[in-house]
Amino acid sequence: MIQLAVFDMAGTTIDDGGAVYRALAEAVRETGATVAPSDLQAWMGTEKHAALSALIILGGGTATPELIDAAYSRFATILAENYAARPPKPLPGIPETLTALRAAGIQVALTTGFTRAVATGILDGLGWRIGAPTADNTVSIDALVCGDEVAAGRPAPYLIHRAMERTGVVDVARVLTAGDTVVDVQSGINAGVARTVGVLTGELTAQDFADAGFSRDSHQRVSILASVTEIPAHMNDK
Template sequence: MNPVDLVVLDMAGTTVEEHGLVYKALADTVIAAGGSADDVGRWMGADKYEAISSMLGRSEVDTEFADFHERLAKYYAEMPPTPIPGVPEALAQLRSRGVKVALTTGFDRPVVDGLLDVLGWREGVLDAVVCVDDVSAGRPAPYMIFKAMELTGVRDVRRVLAAGDTARDLRAGTNAGAGFVVGVLSGSQTAEELGASRHTHLLRSVAEIPALVESGGVA
């Protein structure tokens, strides 16, 4: 019997290779608005509106957020995102074993819809997709994980595996009380950086998650 009912995965850097373009767009937006993007790295996995607001030091950044969307769409058109190698197969393996799969992301719905279209993940690949604008607060708050549980009918958080490539992903998994909190090294943060946050496992990529689930959590 699977020890996991639901696998909750981040998008950029975890399941999707988007070449760091979201952080390039974020930095370019803040700089164009007269701010400093020196600390853009600490906003990995966060709500992008919150990131822009904090880096510019003001609460209302609707114009800048629209600019971020435009820049990101342009970058994605020039260099389309692709699935990280082994991820589509891993998602299919998990779902074939009765494990639900959900994506959660610090992107808002318009960005995510575009990504899903490019990836061909609209139908038959996922059980739920939760965006930061679906909940009251993004990571490290646990609400996107709880929303994914609600959407997939999973009630026991101990049977949830939450995985991502940033420390914020791990903190969200821990805050949710997930039975498995997994860091993956497919993004820009190192094993040392991820290891500083509470976790149960560190893996090279999402491609290794089906084997972890099949082993009962014994890495």
């Protein structure tokens, strides 16, 4: 039985209008490097300092520590401006799904490549909280794990394992994880969890996942679903 569901934020549970993609691309271009869409997609879902470093190098730049710090500062500024112009909102059906999972006794954790400051700002803007459910039906989660709180971001398994640590779940066979990028799926596999779900609410199509080697039949523990909202109905799939 699944005891913990670990979900990505932007593109998986939260609709940010593609703001992360735009901010990341703009921050890289401002360093003088080019950004290929395929490279940008490959590094989405990863910790953002690592993503900026890789993208700058792939785009012909030199990723010095000073440049990465400056690029991250610009990324954070651009993202904040994008979010101010178009605040993130829950993807359709997500609040109800998170509430239903917790009501069924399944803990819910969110993970992200953002820093803690950015991630908590998003949750505050949504009116979501970390902690026990409340009588006023405020959306709540059991844990939040951010990219600046682990040794390495996705595709490393540490975000998931830290979510297990914070929720007291010790058996990976009791964990399900979902995300909208290839590295989200790779992270779930690397973590050894019971179920890993790729969802189509972000920028990727089912064919994109298939091209990366992930389809419904590609891996015993991997599923591709339209949305996190479909997960409760597939919770006991083998």
